[in-house]
Amino acid sequence: TVTRIGVIGTGVMGADHARLLTEAVSGARVGGVFDVDGSRARGVAAASGGARVFADPYALIVDDGIDAVLIASSDATHEDYVLACVAAGKPVLCEKPLAPTVEACARIVEAETEHGSRLITVGFMRRFDPGYTGMRALLTGGEIGAPLLMHNVHRNPAAVPGLPSSALIANSAVHELDIVRWLFEEEIVEVAVHTPRPSGQAGGTQDPQLLVLTTESGVLADVEIFVNARYGYEVRCELVGETGTVTVDAPPPTSLRRGGLHARALPGDWRPRFAEAYRLELQDWIDGAAGGASAWDGFAATFVAHACVAALASGERHAVNLPPAPALYRR
Amino acid sequence: TVTRIGVIGTGVMGADHARLLTEAVSGARVGGVFDVDGSRARGVAAASGGARVFADPYALIVDDGIDAVLIASSDATHEDYVLACVAAGKPVLCEKPLAPTVEACARIVEAETEHGSRLITVGFMRRFDPGYTGMRALLTGGEIGAPLLMHNVHRNPAAVPGLPSSALIANSAVHELDIVRWLFEEEIVEVAVHTPRPSGQAGGTQDPQLLVLTTESGVLADVEIFVNARYGYEVRCELVGETGTVTVDAPPPTSLRRGGLHARALPGDWRPRFAEAYRLELQDWIDGAAGGASAWDGFAATFVAHACVAALASGERHAVNLPPAPALYRR
Amino acid sequence: TVTRIGVIGTGVMGADHARLLTEAVSGARVGGVFDVDGSRARGVAAASGGARVFADPYALIVDDGIDAVLIASSDATHEDYVLACVAAGKPVLCEKPLAPTVEACARIVEAETEHGSRLITVGFMRRFDPGYTGMRALLTGGEIGAPLLMHNVHRNPAAVPGLPSSALIANSAVHELDIVRWLFEEEIVEVAVHTPRPSGQAGGTQDPQLLVLTTESGVLADVEIFVNARYGYEVRCELVGETGTVTVDAPPPTSLRRGGLHARALPGDWRPRFAEAYRLELQDWIDGAAGGASAWDGFAATFVAHACVAALASGERHAVNLPPAPALYRR
Amino acid sequence: TVTRIGVIGTGVMGADHARLLTEAVSGARVGGVFDVDGSRARGVAAASGGARVFADPYALIVDDGIDAVLIASSDATHEDYVLACVAAGKPVLCEKPLAPTVEACARIVEAETEHGSRLITVGFMRRFDPGYTGMRALLTGGEIGAPLLMHNVHRNPAAVPGLPSSALIANSAVHELDIVRWLFEEEIVEVAVHTPRPSGQAGGTQDPQLLVLTTESGVLADVEIFVNARYGYEVRCELVGETGTVTVDAPPPTSLRRGGLHARALPGDWRPRFAEAYRLELQDWIDGAAGGASAWDGFAATFVAHACVAALASGERHAVNLPPAPALYRR
Ligand SMILES: [Mg+2]
Ligand SMILES: [Mg+2]
Ligand SMILES: [Mg+2]
Ligand SMILES: [Mg+2]
Missing domain, CATH: 3.30.360.10 (Dihydrodipicolinate Reductase; domain 2)
Incomplete structure (x- = not known):
């Protein structure tokens, strides 16, 4: 079975992640893509074997065709997207930093703790x-x-x-x-x-x-x-x-x-x-x-x-x- | 779409290849396994997410559930298996050497030439x-x-x-x-x-x-x-x-x-x-x-x-x- | 002309310096040796081509057969020997540290300043x-x-x-x-x-x-x-x-x-x-x-x-x- | 005691050797210099603390003020100078090669063998x-x-x-x-x-x-x-x-x-x-x-x-x- 990943944010990092998921990772494919720049999203979607392009990141997160979410958008947007993933009960890999402020990070931790099981991974790739x-x-x-x-x-x-x-x-x-x-x-x-x-x-x-x-x-x-x-x-x-x-x-x-x-x-x-x-x-x-x-x-x-x-x-x-x-x- | 690989020979090299196909390569899975040592084949099949174990390598080669074949058996057996793959029109990756004698290699080249398109890859991984x-x-x-x-x-x-x-x-x-x-x-x-x-x-x-x-x-x-x-x-x-x-x-x-x-x-x-x-x-x-x-x-x-x-x-x-x-x- | 060096202190560092002066430096030889351990001094003197052994370091410093002095004795003795060299107007190479206290170093600097020209080198070999x-x-x-x-x-x-x-x-x-x-x-x-x-x-x-x-x-x-x-x-x-x-x-x-x-x-x-x-x-x-x-x-x-x-x-x-x-x- | 070296040939290698003998070797000084280019010889002699300049290399070799000879002249001249050193009973360091032909080398070996003790060193510095x-x-x-x-x-x-x-x-x-x-x-x-x-x-x-x-x-x-x-x-x-x-x-x-x-x-x-x-x-x-x-x-x-x-x-x-x-x- 292949895990269908939704990629939010297709700048340098997001595009690289999408490429790896498509070309170099076993058991995954890019299922959906969102970016504030629609044409950038479409380019990455095309390079990812024809993934869907979403106009709304929250729609991507809750879509039945998306099994897990990768967040590579700007730092300030991480919190909202991660919280939406937790609410949707979907695994999420969020690029570092998890969020720019201690308070935002604390809200994320609190949400996951209330959820009761681990859904969030932070992209400290080292x-x-x-x-x-x-x-x-x-x-x-x-x-x-x-x-x-x-x-x-x-x-x-x-x-x-x-x-x-x-x-x-x-x-x-x-x-x-x-x-x-x-x-x-x-x-x-x-x-x-x-x-x-x-x-x-x-x-x-x-x-x-x-x-x-x-x-x-x-x-x-x-x-x-x-x-x-x-x-x-x-x-x-x-x-x-x-x-x-x-x-x-x-x-x-x-x-x-x-x-x-x-x-x-x-x-x-x-x-x-x-x-x-x-x-x-x-x-x-x-x-x-x-x-x-x-x-x-x-x-x-x-x-x-x-x-x-x-x-x-x-x-x-x-x-x-x-x-x-x-x-x-x-x- | 996922390519289903039949692995012939599950010694050190074959088992390593099966592991990579299962765990680290995008778009592939091990579909079938053959080894002269059946228990060794079963072990690799199990580690490959439940691939089928074949009792006959030629049956593996022609099976409809196998899209391509990887040969990692003993050198002396390469020629027969490769020729069978060519006859079946299936892509084959054969560990080096292609065959131990110049004559055997020539027969393989001749078969592929007659087939008219390239099916054979030799595992010179460097x-x-x-x-x-x-x-x-x-x-x-x-x-x-x-x-x-x-x-x-x-x-x-x-x-x-x-x-x-x-x-x-x-x-x-x-x-x-x-x-x-x-x-x-x-x-x-x-x-x-x-x-x-x-x-x-x-x-x-x-x-x-x-x-x-x-x-x-x-x-x-x-x-x-x-x-x-x-x-x-x-x-x-x-x-x-x-x-x-x-x-x-x-x-x-x-x-x-x-x-x-x-x-x-x-x-x-x-x-x-x-x-x-x-x-x-x-x-x-x-x-x-x-x-x-x-x-x-x-x-x-x-x-x-x-x-x-x-x-x-x-x-x-x-x-x-x-x-x-x-x-x-x-x- | 060959400069005749008096070596004060013939432990590990002093013996090494004496050996270099004898074997690997142009224009120098060991003219005299003092150590609190007389037998150690005699050994280094012998290895230095027959240098004189002095019983009194101050006699070595003022001796006419000594052109310059190398001090490799214990840190606490540096000040007295260096000051004696300055008084005698002889160039002196003193192993680091020049002296263990700031005050002792200041007295040395003052003595050389009063002397009016540079006689002292400190052995910061790096x-x-x-x-x-x-x-x-x-x-x-x-x-x-x-x-x-x-x-x-x-x-x-x-x-x-x-x-x-x-x-x-x-x-x-x-x-x-x-x-x-x-x-x-x-x-x-x-x-x-x-x-x-x-x-x-x-x-x-x-x-x-x-x-x-x-x-x-x-x-x-x-x-x-x-x-x-x-x-x-x-x-x-x-x-x-x-x-x-x-x-x-x-x-x-x-x-x-x-x-x-x-x-x-x-x-x-x-x-x-x-x-x-x-x-x-x-x-x-x-x-x-x-x-x-x-x-x-x-x-x-x-x-x-x-x-x-x-x-x-x-x-x-x-x-x-x-x-x-x-x-x-x-x- | 200081060994007085006569340097024959003061091109790049000879000048370097003269400099080392003067500045970095214990127990030696350049006593005499010969080069086919007299002004080059005079320059090296001056840089060597005032060594004598010889107009005739054979006169240098036999001079009482020369204890040993260093040959850094062109390869073709090595044989004659080395043989003259052997005849004079003086130690000689000859740059490599000892001589360009096997026959010339053999004549040198024969002369030294007849002399009966080792006088010749060849400059294989490695x-x-x-x-x-x-x-x-x-x-x-x-x-x-x-x-x-x-x-x-x-x-x-x-x-x-x-x-x-x-x-x-x-x-x-x-x-x-x-x-x-x-x-x-x-x-x-x-x-x-x-x-x-x-x-x-x-x-x-x-x-x-x-x-x-x-x-x-x-x-x-x-x-x-x-x-x-x-x-x-x-x-x-x-x-x-x-x-x-x-x-x-x-x-x-x-x-x-x-x-x-x-x-x-x-x-x-x-x-x-x-x-x-x-x-x-x-x-x-x-x-x-x-x-x-x-x-x-x-x-x-x-x-x-x-x-x-x-x-x-x-x-x-x-x-x-x-x-x-x-x-x-x-x-
Ligand atoms: Mg795979
Ligand atoms: Mg993949
Ligand atoms: Mg010298
Ligand atoms: Mg010396």
């Missing part, structure tokens, strides 16, 4: 990246001893000039906030943000930033987030344990000798870097394997992100007082 | 490996100038003691024979084999061997084939052009610092190394995209392999006089 | 390491744009159990404090120290630590100092500029494939890692090329180290109010 | 390269088991157009011929040369070439020699043993992320690559440590090179029947 899963396997296999430190680097070549400085945390570093929680299976309890002079290429944004996160057990994770790094897209980390370290750097399979250099190419954006992660995330979701992030994880990531934004503003260390997770989400 | 396809893109993109040399290393940790020395060529280096033809889009016209003293761990087999291949335009490709390398599985190559070189080495996404070493893990066999290649090969086949090796490619690989075996025996350079390709296979 | 000098050349050559961030990792395999937590800063991270000043040619104006839970292998020491340093122009440098990293000795850094980054990691010239790993060996301590730096430092000193750190640099490193120790104790950011450099040291 | 010595230590330490194969790559960016094809062997690959003998401590007994179509950038020279060498015990070493590789200078090798392999690639200590690439720089010629080897070679020679190649090694390298040139011409395998080494050179 949980499926072979680099990150390989690192976690080495950690849990005892290969480096108990964890102490983690160094993270997260760079994009260019951002919109004048991007709010908080967006570096809420939209980019939020991936590391989720990965730290996932990797150590514990919460972040304190955050601080250090700021170098901003890059002259950042148009006034405080870019880069250095986040310092502390977990319940005292693991320290620093995160360089730099969205105007110019030279390319790169996500790397090193996890330091009591007896060794693991580095995730994901080199491409080829290297080139030319013009006085021995080089490996870096991707231009996140899609080549995480192509396999997206595919595995979607396959896991279609398989109902529940390997993805929950609504609670989405809430927690946004909650910690907001603490980081406060720490950025104050220059001080901020405690993160995450409420206890509802029973629905306890491991 | 044509789908991101390392090799990346190298080819760099070559055809002009990044290294015209090709001159190619150095290949192909190592397995261990082989059956007393393996015939010719098997290193026919079963292992045959991958490089295919890749050289695919990469340069021309034929191999001369071969030589150099032999160091054999490893004391090889039980009498001439292992390793160094093949030297020359193509029509004069590109030279050397191939170290070493099936008792002990330390791990590794396939690497460097392509040397007039202005630069490309190396395929496919490092894993993590590295480990421990015990005085900074290390990347090497796989224990070919499956992790080529997991993505196998998935992409199957998806391409299911999609009918015809990116795979043809029966003629299978014939040519076996033809060149036999010339290499003769060169191994004689110690001399051997010309390779491949007949012209039938029109069906011309690019 | 200034001569081909990795660090290569990084600086790339930075000053404009290859990565203006600097923004620097990430440093400094790991030793094991330290004495119960080592004071401040020693990680004063004895180890002090190298990075100097390198940051040297690389950016400006002062550190603020410091903070973050602390993960200490390693269970550290015997109560706060190990590792994460220092965050800010320079006058706003460059941010973080330093992981970890003296019980177990797996080996490693010093690495990445310098992040507005358009690119430089990494110093100094891989050894060989790699090994064995036992399922492709690995490069890591050194067991700092000596192999910085062997070339020590040789070049000594040659520069013998040549009178003045490429080394000055007494003022030694003062500044200790001054910043003390601010870091205070920040470690308080958990707060600390301003670093370095007094202005005397004219003798201005660039 | 024997001192930390990469090669590290590889040999791993081999002799049993880290990779018994050796079977060795793959060598030797590339220069550009050569004189129309360079004789034999020069690739006699002047460049001769380094690998020496290294193979040194590493395995046995002779090369058979050679073959394979030729791809030449690079369009080589001006008619057969460039690149692939040499295949077999040693007495059956180790096989292939050598790609390519003197118009354009992209940079590179010397690499992998030694394959029964249980593992060692690679020498000598990456520089820094890497650069910029413009979509993560890259390490490759040198433009051999001097940066082997700077440390040259320094260690000279220090070893000055110390009289006898770690360098002997006249017999120089004879053997030229002897094998000539067999390779014959194999290049014939396209056949050629046996190498090296005469037995005189007693003076036996290990």
Whole structure:
């Protein structure tokens, strides 16, 4: 049996997801498509083997021909669509962030909790990246001893000039906030943000930033987030344990000798870097394997992100007082 | 619509293919299974979502519930099954080698030629490996100038003691024979084999061997084939052009610092190394995209392999006089 | 003409320096040796081609047969010996730290300032390491744009159990404090120290630590100092500029494939890692090329180290109010 | 005591050697200089601390103020100068090749044998390269088991157009011929040369070439020699043993992320690559440590090179029947 997916939002991410569901995922097809830009929706529908185009996203969500929903529309619309999916009792995969505010995330968690079973997955695709899963396997296999430190680097070549400085945390570093929680299976309890002079290429944004996160057990994770790094897209980390370290750097399979250099190419954006992660995330979701992030994880990531934004503003260390997770989400 | 695949042979390779078709390929499912070991067939059928188990491979091939056939049985059986598929007019993906002898390969090519359209794909999966396809893109993109040399290393940790020395060529280096033809889009016209003293761990087999291949335009490709390398599985190559070189080495996404070493893990066999290649090969086949090796490619690989075996025996350079390709296979 | 060096302190560092002066530096020889352990002094003197052994370090300093002095004795003795060298008007290379306290360093600076010309070099050998000098050349050559961030990792395999937590800063991270000043040619104006839970292998020491340093122009440098990293000795850094980054990691010239790993060996301590730096430092000193750190640099490193120790104790950011450099040291 | 070196030939290599002797080697200075170009000689003499300039190389050789002689003049002049050094009983370091013909090398060996003790060192500096010595230590330490194969790559960016094809062997690959003998401590007994179509950038020279060498015990070493590789200078090798392999690639200590690439720089010629080897070679020679190649090694390298040139011409395998080494050179 093939799961029929309704895709809401067919920009870069939504179109990519639709393509993967059509071409590279077993047991799924795109059943319906909605986008505020109808012609964009029609293009993706055509490329997805003739999926229906919906004029109303809520009609898509409740349609009998749609078994599950993938939300890749703008962040501000996530809440309404996710809540509609929960009301319809349909599984939903929502791109990160779950919602832009802690309050919106809390309403989503509350709705799912009242529903009583898990329907929501948040698209923190790094949980499926072979680099990150390989690192976690080495950690849990005892290969480096108990964890102490983690160094993270997260760079994009260019951002919109004048991007709010908080967006570096809420939209980019939020991936590391989720990965730290996932990797150590514990919460972040304190955050601080250090700021170098901003890059002259950042148009006034405080870019880069250095986040310092502390977990319940005292693991320290620093995160360089730099969205105007110019030279390319790169996500790397090193996890330091009591007896060794693991580095995730994901080199491409080829290297080139030319013009006085021995080089490996870096991707231009996140899609080549995480192509396999997206595919595995979607396959896991279609398989109902529940390997993805929950609504609670989405809430927690946004909650910690907001603490980081406060720490950025104050220059001080901020405690993160995450409420206890509802029973629905306890491991 | 979902393509229903009949899998003949459910050993390591066949079971892996069945798993990929079930779990990781879009638009396919395993419809039927045959193996000389019935219980092995039943196990794979069960893991493939309840596929039918056939007692007779020829019955599987002609069954109306089977749209296409995947052959992963022992090499000696390939010819009969492939010919039956051609007779039944069904697409067939046959594991490499197409057949063990030049004569058998010729009979298959003749049958397909008489059939008049292409039904046969040979499982030279490296044509789908991101390392090799990346190298080819760099070559055809002009990044290294015209090709001159190619150095290949192909190592397995261990082989059956007393393996015939010719098997290193026919079963292992045959991958490089295919890749050289695919990469340069021309034929191999001369071969030589150099032999160091054999490893004391090889039980009498001439292992390793160094093949030297020359193509029509004069590109030279050397191939170290070493099936008792002990330390791990590794396939690497460097392509040397007039202005630069490309190396395929496919490092894993993590590295480990421990015990005085900074290390990347090497796989224990070919499956992790080529997991993505196998998935992409199957998806391409299911999609009918015809990116795979043809029966003629299978014939040519076996033809060149036999010339290499003769060169191994004689110690001399051997010309390779491949007949012209039938029109069906011309690019 | 050959410069005759008096070596005070012939422990691990002093013996190494004596060996380099004898075997690998042009224009120098060891003229005299002192150590509190006379037999150790005699051994080094013999290995240095028959240098004289002095019973009194001050006699060595003033001896007519000694042209210049190298001090590698215990940190607490540095001040007296350096002051004696200044009084004698003899060039002196003093191992880092110049002295353990800010006050002692200030007295040394004052003595040299009164003397009126530069006699003192401090052994911050990283200034001569081909990795660090290569990084600086790339930075000053404009290859990565203006600097923004620097990430440093400094790991030793094991330290004495119960080592004071401040020693990680004063004895180890002090190298990075100097390198940051040297690389950016400006002062550190603020410091903070973050602390993960200490390693269970550290015997109560706060190990590792994460220092965050800010320079006058706003460059941010973080330093992981970890003296019980177990797996080996490693010093690495990445310098992040507005358009690119430089990494110093100094891989050894060989790699090994064995036992399922492709690995490069890591050194067991700092000596192999910085062997070339020590040789070049000594040659520069013998040549009178003045490429080394000055007494003022030694003062500044200790001054910043003390601010870091205070920040470690308080958990707060600390301003670093370095007094202005005397004219003798201005660039 | 300081050894006074007479330098004959002050082109690129001779000037570099003079600089190292003056600035970076302990116990040596340049005492005299000769070059056919007097002004070039005067420049090097001045840079060497005021060495004497000789108008006659034979006068330099016999001068009482010269303790040992370094020959870096054109290959054709080596024989006469080396023989004069032997006649004068003075140690001599002669750049490779010892002499261009087997006969000339034989005359030198005969003269030294008649002299009765070793005076001649041949400048095969790779024997001192930390990469090669590290590889040999791993081999002799049993880290990779018994050796079977060795793959060598030797590339220069550009050569004189129309360079004789034999020069690739006699002047460049001769380094690998020496290294193979040194590493395995046995002779090369058979050679073959394979030729791809030449690079369009080589001006008619057969460039690149692939040499295949077999040693007495059956180790096989292939050598790609390519003197118009354009992209940079590179010397690499992998030694394959029964249980593992060692690679020498000598990456520089820094890497650069910029413009979509993560890259390490490759040198433009051999001097940066082997700077440390040259320094260690000279220090070893000055110390009289006898770690360098002997006249017999120089004879053997030229002897094998000539067999390779014959194999290049014939396209056949050629046996190498090296005469037995005189007693003076036996290990
Ligand atoms: Mg499927
Ligand atoms: Mg699908
Ligand atoms: Mg000297
Ligand atoms: Mg010396």
